[in-house]
Each structure stands twice: as C-alpha cells, then as structure tokens.
Amino acid sequence: MYAVERKRIIREYLKEHNQAQVQELGKLLNVSEVTVRRDLERLETEGLLTRTHGGAVLNKEDVDDPLLEVIERSGAKEDYDRIASIALRLVSDGDVVMLSNGPVNTRIAAALAKRSGLTVLTNDMSVALRVSVQEHNQVVLLGGELDKSELALFGTMALSNLNKFYVNHLFIEVDGINEDLHVTVNSQGKADLIHGALDVAKETTLICPVENFDRSAFFRLGHIRLFKRVISNHTIRDYYKEKIFQHDIALFTTIEAFEGSE
Amino acid sequence: MSKDAFLSIQNLTKRFGDFFLDIDSLSLESGKVHVIVGENGSGKSTLMKLLSGWFVPDSGKIWLRGEEVAFSSIPHAHKNGILYLNQDVQSFENLTVAENVYFGMLETVGTHRHLVNRWELLAMCSQLFRELGIRIDPRIRLEQLGYAERQLVAAVQGYLSSADLIIFDEPSSAMSEPDRNLLFSIIKELKEKNKAIFYISHRMDEIRQVGDVVSVMSQGRITHTCSSEHLSHENLVMMMSGDQDRHNDRYPKISRHYGKTILEVEDLEVFPILKGVSFSLRKGEVLGITGLMGSGRTLLANCLFGIVQPNKGVIRVDGKEVLFSSPVDAMNQGISLVPEDRVTNGIFAKQDLVGNSTAAALKRFMSSNMLDSFDMETVTQEYVRLMGINPGRNSDTVVNYSGGNQQKVLITRWLMNRSSIYIMDEPTRSIDIASKIDIYNTMNDLVSKGVSVILISSEIDEILGMCDRILVLAKGVIACDLSRNDATKAKILSYATQGQEN
Numbered sequence: 001m002y003a004v005e006r007k008r009i010i011r012e013y014l015k016e017h018n019q020a021q022v023q024e025l026g027k028l029l030n031v032s033e034v035t036v037r038r039d040l041e042r043l044e045t046e047g048l049l050t051r052t053h054g055g056a057v058l059n060k061e062d063v064d065d066p067l068l069e070v071i072e073r074s075g076a077k078e079d080y081d082r083i084a085s086i087a088l089r090l091v092s093d094g095d096v097v098m099l100s101n102g103p104v105n106t107r108i109a110a111a112l113a114k115r116s117g118l119t120v121l122t123n124d125m126s127v128a129l130r131v132s133v134q135e136h137n138q139v140v141l142l143g144g145e146l147d148k149s150e151l152a153l154f155g156t157m158a159l160s161n162l163n164k165f166y167v168n169h170l171f172i173e174v175d176g177i178n179e180d181l182h183v184t185v186n187s188q189g190k191a192d193l194i195h196g197a198l199d200v201a202k203e204t205t206l207i208c209p210v211e212n213f214d215r216s217a218f219f220r221l222g223h224i225r226l227f228k229r230v231i232s233n234h235t236i237r238d239y240y241k242e243k244i245f246q247h248d249i250a251l252f253t254t255i256e257a258f259e260g261s262e
Numbered sequence: 263m264s265k266d267a268f269l270s271i272q273n274l275t276k277r278f279g280d281f282f283l284d285i286d287s288l289s290l291e292s293g294k295v296h297v298i299v300g301e302n303g304s305g306k307s308t309l310m311k312l313l314s315g316w317f318v319p320d321s322g323k324i325w326l327r328g329e330e331v332a333f334s335s336i337p338h339a340h341k342n343g344i345l346y347l348n349q350d351v352q353s354f355e356n357l358t359v360a361e362n363v364y365f366g367m368l369e370t371v372g373t374h375r376h377l378v379n380r381w382e383l384l385a386m387c388s389q390l391f392r393e394l395g396i397r398i399d400p401r402i403r404l405e406q407l408g409y410a411e412r413q414l415v416a417a418v419q420g421y422l423s424s425a426d427l428i429i430f431d432e433p434s435s436a437m438s439e440p441d442r443n444l445l446f447s448i449i450k451e452l453k454e455k456n457k458a459i460f461y462i463s464h465r466m467d468e469i470r471q472v473g474d475v476v477s478v479m480s481q482g483r484i485t486h487t488c489s490s491e492h493l494s495h496e497n498l499v500m501m502m503s504g505d506q507d508r509h510n511d512r513y514p515k516i517s518r519h520y521g522k523t524i525l526e527v528e529d530l531e532v533f534p535i536l537k538g539v540s541f542s543l544r545k546g547e548v549l550g551i552t553g554l555m556g557s558g559r560t561l562l563a564n565c566l567f568g569i570v571q572p573n574k575g576v577i578r579v580d581g582k583e584v585l586f587s588s589p590v591d592a593m594n595q596g597i598s599l600v601p602e603d604r605v606t607n608g609i610f611a612k613q614d615l616v617g618n619s620t621a622a623a624l625k626r627f628m629s630s631n632m633l634d635s636f637d638m639e640t641v642t643q644e645y646v647r648l649m650g651i652n653p654g655r656n657s658d659t660v661v662n663y664s665g666g667n668q669q670k671v672l673i674t675r676w677l678m679n680r681s682s683i684y685i686m687d688e689p690t691r692s693i694d695i696a697s698k699i700d701i702y703n704t705m706n707d708l709v710s711k712g713v714s715v716i717l718i719s720s721e722i723d724e725i726l727g728m729c730d731r732i733l734v735l736a737k738g739v740i741a742c743d744l745s746r747n748d749a750t751k752a753k754i755l756s757y758a759t760q761g762q763e764n
Contacts, residue, residue, distance in 0.1 A: 002641055004648070089516045089710060228511060234650055234703060238696030245695050250514040257648035257674070257701040260711050261596060261682040 003259045006031065007038050014049060014058040021055040038260075046081055078162055079209055079233050080104045082254035084111040086231050087171055088164055090205065090252075093117045095168040099127050101152035102173030104207050106130060112137060123153045123193060141163070144165055150251065154189030159196045168190070170201035172227070174208050175217035181224040181243055183208075184217040191219045198226060205229040210236050224249060267325075268292045268426060268458040269313070274322030276312055281480040283308050290475075292426070295449060295459040297469050297490065299443065302478030306462045307348070309479070313460075314346035315339030326427075344399025347416050353404055359386035360400035363418050395431065395444055408606070410436040414444060421448050428452060429460040434468065445473055465554055466498055466759050479701055499755045513727025514699070517746075518706045519729070521545030523581075524714055525683055527566070530575030537738030538576070543683065548705060550559035550729030552722060553758050555713045557735045559718045560602050563687045566716075567599035568592040577681075593718070598622070598676035602687035602718075604665075608672045615651075615658045616642045618671050623678035645674045650700060673697045673704060684708055685716045690724065702728060720752050734758050 006029050013020055013028065025036045040056045043049050049056040078225035084107035090099055092115040094262045099105040102125035112118060114137035122128055123142045131139040144158030172194050176184040185191050185205065198204060206224065211234040224230070230244055234253035270289035283305045290296045291494075299307050310413070313324065315333035325329050326342060333339040353362045360383045368378055387400035396410055396418070399500045403748055407415070413433055420428045430449070434442050436757050447475075449472050452459060469476050473490040476498075488497075492627040525543040535558040543549050553559050564570040566577065568586030579583050586592045589599070601607040610618055616635075619642045620627060627638050639656050646654035649670045660671050669689060676684065687696055690698045704713050705728060719725050725732055732744045734757040 002644060003643060086516070086706075089518065089706075229514070234700060238694070241696035241699040242694070245512050245699060248512045250512055250518070251699050251703075252514040252706070253699065253703045255649065255700055255706050256715070257704065258677050258707050258711055259643055259680055261713060262680040 003042075004041065006035075006250075007043060010036075010039060011044060011048060017204070019052075019057040022229045023054070025055075040256060045114075046085070047113075050192060077107075079254065080107045081230050082256060083207060083209060083233065084108040086206065086252045087207070088112065088114060088255065090203075090229070091115055091118070091169055095119075096121065096165065098122065098165075098167045098170045098201065099124065099174045100170075101127070101150055102192060102207070104209055105171055105173045108207070121162070121167060123158050125151045125153070128198065136219070145189075150187075152190075154187070154193055156191055162193070162196045162200060165200060167201040168196070169202045169205065170197055171204045171207050172197065172207060174221065175212055176215035177224065177240070178215050179206055179214065179239070179245070181240075182216070183224055183226070184196050184215075184223040185219050185221055188219050191221050194221055203228060205231060208232050211242055212236065268327060270325045271313075272323045272325075272592070273318045274277065274309075274312060274324065276308060276317060277320055278308075278678070281305070281308075281482060283312070285309060285484055286416060288477065288484060288487075290427070290458045290460065292458045293351060293453050293456045294474040295461050295472050296454060297461045297463055297473035298479060299463055299466065299469065299476065299559065300575070304479040305482040306479050307431055308482075310346055310348075310431055310462065311320045312461060313339070313427075314344050314429060316346070318630065330621070334637055343426035344429070345423045345427070346429040346431070347420050348431045353412065353415065353668075356404055358384075358401055358409070359398055359415055360384050362404050362415055363387055363390070363400070363422065366419065366423065382667045391420075394421070394448065408436070409603075410438065410441055413437060414441055417445050417448050421452065426708045427458045427460070429462075429549045430557070431462045433461070434465065435579040441469075466755075467554060469493065469498070471666070486521055495759060496756075497628075499752055499759065503653070504744075510723065510727050513724065514702050514706065515728055516710065517730065518546050520547045524579065525566075526578040528576040528578070530577070531569060531573050532561055533573050535738055536565070536572070539738070540735055541740055543714050545682075545714055546709050546712055547592060547731065548709060548717055549731040550725040551716060551735060552719045552720060552725050552732065552754060553735035553741075554720075557758070558738060559735055560687055561600075561733065563599055563685050563716070563718070564717055566592065566607070566685055567597060569599075593622070593679065593681070596682035597685065598679050598681040598683070599685045600669075600672055600676055600689055602673055602689065602691070605661075606670055609660050609668055611659075612657060613660070615646075615654065615660055618660045619645060619674045620678060622675045623680070626678070631762075640654060641678070642674075645678070649674055649704070664694065664697075669693050669697060670700065673701065681713070683714050683716070685718070686721065687718045689717070691720070692720070722754055725749075725754070726751065736760060746761040 008202060010025060022033050022036050023053055026033045040051050044051050080103060084105050087108045094114050095261060096119045098121040099109055105124060108127050109127040112120065112131060118132045118137040119140060120137060121140045121142065123144065128139050128141040131137055142153055142158040142161045144153035146153055146157040148244045160174045174183050204227045206227040213236050225247055227249060229250045229252060231252045233236045234255035241251060267289035268291055271285055272287050275286040299578050300306050312319050315338050316334045318334065331342060353717050364383055384400055391398060391400060396414060404412065413436060419434055434445055437445065449459060470490050475487065476490045476493060477484050477487040521543055523542050524545045530538050530539040539562060552558055555678065561570060565572050568589045571587065584595055610621065616638050620638045622635065627633050642656055651667055651670050660668060689701050708715055717729055726749055730746050732749045734741045734754055744753060
C-alpha cells in the first residue's frame with residue numbers, strides 16, 4: 001500500500017478513535033511498525049496528531065475548531081494544508097510576516113509553529129489565536145472594526161496601524177481570480193486593507209486555492225501583477241499556469257507525488 | 263539595403279497573441295551564409311516561416327532578386343526558389359533514405375516509364391553519399407535513423423535542391439563533431455554554387471565556422487547585425503545576453519538548507535569528450551549543469567547512471583566509492599535518470615500507461631514472484647491524479663500523449679523508484695508551459711523531502727531560476743562553479759563559450 005493511501009486510513013482511524021497504537025495500525029495496514037512510525041511522523045509535521053509512546057493522539061484543535069469544520073465540509077482542508085506547507089518554506093526564522101484574513105492563511109498560521117522568532121501581523125482573529133499559542137513567535141493583531149462573519153478586523157484603524165510596520169513577507173488570500181487575471185475580494189474593507197499592506201511589504205505572495213479560480217468576487221483588487229508569487233493547488237487549469245508564468249510571476253503549486261526516498 | 267542583395271526585407275511584422283515579430287530590415291546576398299542566433303522563442307523560426315510561405319506577414323515588404331514578392335503558400339515560395347529545412351525534419355518515415363533524398367525530384371531522376379527505378383535511385387544515392395563522405399546506408403528506411411542522421415539526410419536534400427535560397431533551421435542540434443563537419447562541407451559547396459543561405463543556430467561556436475554575417479534576435483526583433491570576422495567572444499556574449507536575467511522571477515524556487523555531501527565525482531574522464539570532471543552534490547540541493555551542445559552534459563549524466571563507463575575517475579555515493587557497470591547498479595545506489603530524449607530513450611512505445619509508469623519500480627509490485635497487476639493499476643491511477651497526467655487512462659498508449667504528458671509519465675516512473683538523487687536531463691525541452699510549471703514544482707517537492715536534483719538544461723533562464731548552484735561544462739571540464747546569487751546569464755555564456763574561437 002502506498003503512503004498516501006496509508007495516511008488517509010490513519011487519518012480516518014484517528015478521527016474515529018482519537019488515538020491509535022503503532023501495533024494496531026501496523027496490523028490494520030499490513031505494514032511494518034517502522035513504516036507506521038514514519039507515517040505518524042509525517043502526519044505530526046502536518047499538525048494532525050501528536051506522537052506518544054507507542055502511538056499517537058489526534059490533535060484536539062483539529063476537531064473542535066468551528067472554522068475548520070466549515071473547511072472540512074468543503075473537503076478542501078488537505079489542499080489548504082499543502083498550500084500552507086509551501087508558504088512555510090518561503091518563510092525564514094526571524095521574518096516579519098503578515099497574513100490577511102482567510103481560511104488558508106489560518107492554516108499557514110498553524111504551520112508557522114515550525115519557525116521561530118517570527119513577528120506575525122494579521123487582521124484575522126483566528127490567525128492571531130493560532131500564533132498566540134506558539135511559544136517562539138509573536139503576534140500583532142491590527143485593530144479596527146470587527147466583521148462578525150469573517151472574524152476579521154478592517155477599517156481606517158487597521159490601516160493606520162499597518163503603516164507602523166515593515167513586512168518581509170506578505171501573504172494575501174483572495175476570493176477570486178478570473179481569466180483576465182484580475183484579482184477580487186468579498187468586501188471593500190478587505191480590498192483597502194490589502195492595498196495598504198502591499199505598500200509596506202517586500203515580498204508579496206498571493207494565496208488562492210483552486211476553487212477560487214474562474215471566479216470573480218464583488219470588489220476588484222487589481223491585476224495579478226501586484227504580486228511576485230502565487231501559491232495554489234496543482235489542479236488549477238493549464239491556462240492559468242501558462243498565463244502566470246508569462247507574466248513573470250512564480251507559481252508554486254501543491255504537486256506532491258514523491259513518497260520519499262527508500 | 264544594397265540593391266544587389268538576393269533577398270531583402272523591410273518593416274516585416276507578424277503578431278501571434280502576445281508575441282510580436284518586427285523586422286526593420288534584413289538582407290542576404292548570394293553566395294553568403296547569414297547566421298541568425300537568439301534564445302528560444304526569440305522569433306528566428308517565425309521569421310523564416312514568413313520568408314518561405316508558411317505564414318503571411320501582417321505588413322511589410324520582401325524583395326527577391328530585386329522584385330517585390332508576397333508568398334501565399336509554401337509551394338508558392340518553393341517555386342520562387344526558396345527551400346526551408348525546418349527543425350522537425352519533415353520526411354517520410356516509411357521510405358528509404360535514397361527515396362527521401364531524391365523525393366523532390368523523382369520526376370527528373372531515376373524514373374523509367376513513370377515508374378521509379380529503385381536500383382538506379384540507390385546507385386545514385388550511394389554515389390552521392392560517397393562523394394560527400396556520408397556513411398548512411400541508402401537502402402534502410404528513414405524510421406530506423408537517429409535524429410542526427412535524419413538531420414544529415416535533410417541537409418543532403420538541401421544540397422541537391424535547385425532552390426537559390428536555402429534556410430537551415432537548427433540543422434546540427436543533434437549532430438556529433440564529425441557529422442557537423444560533413445554539414446559544413448555541404449554548406450561550403452552550396453556557397454560555391456552561389457546559393458544564399460540562412461543558418462539558424464543555438465551554437466555560438468558554429469557562427470564563425472559557417473557564417474559570413476551574423477544577426478542576433480531577441481523578442482521578435484533583430485538587435486545586432488555584423489560580419490562574423492569582426493565578432494569577438496565578448497561581443498557575442500553581450501549581444502546574446504541582451505537585457506539579461508529578466509525572467510528569473512517566474513521560476514518557483516524554494517531554497518532550503520542543504521545537508522551533507524551525497525555525491526562526489528572526481529576527475530571523471532570519458533575519451534574523447536570529458537577530460538577530468540570533478541564536482542560534488544549535497545542533500546537537498548538543486549545543482550544545475552549547463553554548457554553548449556556537445557559539451558558532454560548528457561555523457562556525464564550517462565556516466566552517473568551507469569550507461570557509459572568512464573575511462574578514469576571516481577564516483578562516490580554517500581562517501582563510498584561505487585562502480586556502475588549498468589543502470590541497475592546506479593538505481594541500487596539511489597540514483598534515477600530522466601533521460602534527455604524521451605521518445606528514443608524513455609517511453610516504451612509498445613507498453614500502456616501502467617507499463618510505462620511502473621517500469622522502474624517493478625520490485626515494489628512483486629508478490630510471491632508475480633507482478634500484482636491490480637496494485638500496479640491502482641498506484642498508477644494515484645500518480646495520474648497527483649501528477650495531473652492527462653488523459654491518464656491505464657490502457658492509454660503513451661506515445662500518443664503530448665510532450666508534456668509523456669514527460670510527466672517518465673518522471674512518474676522514476677518517482678515510483680523512490681531514489682535519493684534525481685538527474686533530469688533537459689526535462690522541460692519542447693513541452694508546454696503548464697507541464698513545465700508542474701515539473702518545477704515536482705523538483706521543489708523532491709528537495710523538500712531531502713532529495714538532491716541535478717538539472718541539466720540548455721535554457722539558461724531555467725538554470726538561473728531553479729538551481730542553488732550552477733556548473734558550466736566546457737571543453738570537457740567544469741569551467742566554473744557559481745552559486746545562485748553570483749550567477750548571471752552573461753557569466754554563464756562567457757564560461758560556456760570560452761576558447762570556442764580557437
């Protein structure tokens with residue numbers, strides 16, 4: 001059986017039982033304990049579980065988080081985590097990172113636990129909460145008016161706070177990209193905040209999962225050229241891969257077929 | 263523009279989507295060879311296709327022998343004495359070499375009562391090949407020839423042609439040194455017959471060997487023209503690199519911290535091309551190797567994969583000296599090679615998608631001495647999904663796939679082998695952009711899992727964009743070893759071509 005398949009089964013098993021023993025998993029999957037341990041190690045780095053002596057327990061936040069349940073219902077959580085793991089590789093220890101509000105950025109926030117010395121700026125409350133539990137990283141929550149449906153802060157106060165910082169790496173999550181490569185978001189507040197953030201940032205990365213391609217939200221942000229990099233799923237249409245490359249923008253995708261060296 | 267020019271062009275334009283070709287002026291005299299150089303996609307072939315009736319220009323004028331002409335079709339241009347020998351050597355696979363050579367003039371030679379006299383044709387062709395020094399058997403079918411030999415056959419077609427203007431489009435890209443010398447002597451004879459010749463090339467070392475005049479193309483324009491005698495090495499590098507490094511931003515490069523040295527090569531020699539190659543590769547590193555065609559890049563890859571045995575030198579994997587007497591030995595040491603010529607050395611024509619994908623990892627599918635075909639099919643489908651192989655049905659004949667999808671199948675084959683070193687020889691050559699992006703991101707996936715990659719490429723932008731360190735191979739040795747931050751296009755070109763003029 002292949003690693004991908006094994007990981008899926010382990011995940012299902014944990015969701016049902018909340019914990020698992022290496023031995024039982026080995027029997028269930030018909031592989032050696034070494035292999036199971038290796039799989040658990042990988043799933044731990046993905047944040048799904050915590051390894052214990054002889055087994056693993058499911059990470060609680062993964063089940064209790066109402067926001068995540070929404071994502072999970074859409075079946076996209078794994079895709080989001082893959083995007084997050086690429087974003088993580090673009091960040092170095094000690095960076096000043098800003099994450100705009102959105103479900104993928106929340107996963108990036110969780111992944112940042114693997115870095116230290118970061119200062120994370122955000123307008124998203126769940127991003128802030130994720131980083132707040134990370135011992136070696138700091139979080140700055142931009143003030144402002146609370147949008148209750150998005151649990152994020154917008155408005156002039158957020159904007160003026162933003163101007164006090166110099167951001168190394170900005171990750172902007174958007175709600176739509178259409179065939180003309182115009183980028184759109186769901187609210188005017190979000191559009192304003194993003195424009196403000198683009199002014200203070202050095203590296204700018206656009207985050208857009210596959211389901212937001214071929215879509216236009218109501219508020220226009222501008223052309224994709226506003227950004228230097230794009231991270232998305234590898235399942236986006238070839239049309240977009242081609243166009244983005246032709247605009248001299250680096251496109252990182254979640255293609256992940258290699259199972260590791262033998 | 264000189265009046266006695268055989269051909270001259272003024273303000274010729276053609277637009278294809280984002281690409282715009284705009285040639286202010288260009289002229290060519292009889293008995294001269296005009297070399298056109300430039301990067302991939304700079305418009306060299308497009309210009310030649312406008313001159314030979316493949317495309318109709320949007321605007322502009324063409325004069326031939328002093329008269330204005332406008333070609334509406336390929337035969338139309340042909341009747342006016344223009345022959346375009348294009349890159350994808352167009353010939354008849356199921357005819358013999360002799361039949362291909364004489365195809366354009368079958369009415370006038372070797373016919374008897376409207377039937378082709380095969381024996382006479384063969385005799386003529388043998389005679390011609392002897393004169394030219396070509397060692398190809400005229401009796402065999404063209405499909406049995408390699409790409410370089412086909413290029414030579416195409417050149418012979420040019421030699422026999424009655425056309426006054428002959429366009430050679432990358433005629434030597436696959437040729438070895440002796441074949442190139444044959445080609446050059448053919449061109450020399452054509453010059454003596456007072457033919458006008460355009461010669462498109464990537465290889466800078468050829469310019470002075472064949473050319474009288476050289477023009478550099480960049481982004482659809484001719485940026486420089488000068489006589490090839492006055493061309494210095496520095497000059498050419500400067501002309502070619504143009505506004506350098508402009509595309510580096512579009513490569514999705516993830517840098518990571520490298521680990522210990524995993525591969526060491528010391529003083530590797532393969533007679534007569536590699537003359538002492540030494541380098542090392544670290545865990546998680548993407549090492550670029552570039553150099554002119556014929557610099558021995560592919561030969562080096564073949565040594566590292568046990569296809570060719572070096573005459574001298576040491577290869578160490580993980581600190582231990584290894585001897586590869588076959589690719590199996592290299593595979594056992596955790597090395598995979600995605601070969602340069604995917605059609606000849608990669609895809610198994612008679613096998614379906616499953617057979618092609620699983621070929622390097624059959625060990626994994628053994629169960630009690632049988633291959634578990636259900637498992638093979640399931641795993642293949644998993645990879646089809648992960649790699650985005652299209653259409654990706656298990657029973658598909660892979661030879662019918664697009665270049666990009668064929669390449670993804672080949673990469674899949676070697677991913678399944680789960681190696682720790684991947685050598686990729688020209689992995690993105692002539693494939694679509696979307697597949698390129700997928701391959702770059704697959705390289706990121708590999709290095710993020712601790713694998714090392716050797717990327718061999720002649721596309722300098724790609725090497726600059728994706729590699730942590732860059733080696734330039736020239737004259738059989740590593741001419742330089744540049745870190746990502748130090749490397750520029752001009753430096754690479756300069757090292758790659760140094761000493762070429764001697």
